[in-house]
Amino acid sequence: MRNEQEMMNLILNTAKDNERIRAVYMNGSRTNSNVPKDIFQDYVIVYVVTETASFIQDKSWVHAFGEILMMQEPDKNDVNREMNVDFTKSYVFLMLFIDGNRINLTLETKEMTLDRYGEDMLTLPIVDKDNLLPSIPSTTDLDYHVDKPTKEEYDHFTNDFWWCSQNVAKGI
Numbered sequence: 001m002r003n004e005q006e007m008m009n010l011i012l013n014t015a016k017d018n019e020r021i022r023a024v025y026m027n028g029s030r031t032n033s034n035v036p037k038d039i040f041q042d043y044v045i046v047y048v049v050t051e052t053a054s055f056i057q058d059k060s061w062v063h064a065f066g067e068i069l070m071m072q073e074p075d076k077n078d079v080n081r082e083m084n085v086d087f088t089k090s091y092v093f094l095m096l097f098i099d100g101n102r103i104n105l106t107l108e109t110k111e112m113t114l115d116r117y118g119e120d121m122l123t124l125p126i127v128d129k130d131n132l133l134p135s136i137p138s139t140t141d142l143d144y145h146v147d148k149p150t151k152e153e154y155d156h157f158t159n160d161f162w163w164c165s166q167n168v169a170k171g172i
Helices: 004-016 053-057 059-065 078-082 108-117 152-171
Strands: 021-027 045-049 068-072 091-098 101-110 126-130
Touching: 004 021, 004 045, 004 059, 004 126, 045 108, 053 059, 059 068, 059 091, 091 152
Parallel strands: 045 101
Antiparallel strands: 021 045, 021 126, 068 091, 091 101
């Protein structure tokens, strides 16, 4: 399995060598200093691109990341088509490689980035060729802290669980 440094070098060099990629940022557990590192962590990467169409039409560029065991393009799902996803603004590739590494790679235009950049408090800027990424606070996992439920909330959700669990037995 390639280590974190090898994967980050690959992700960054791909971005630096491609003029269509103008910035890179990362989200997820790899940006969270409170989470212990493990081999199952994926790389949640966003490439800010000049346009998405050429990346979608010719997918050969994804092979630069390694030998792909499985790839999913969730934006192509029928459910998302019904939701009128605009592939010209954003597109996602979920890639699992033979060596076990995973990259969740989002392509998004500058306009889309400016709308959503920093919404996730674990956003970490990595490359910015054009100084287009706004300044954001340092990463924090506060968005992911779970509040202790009230007694009423606990009772509601446990009751719902037990009520629905009988459907599993019926299904089996």
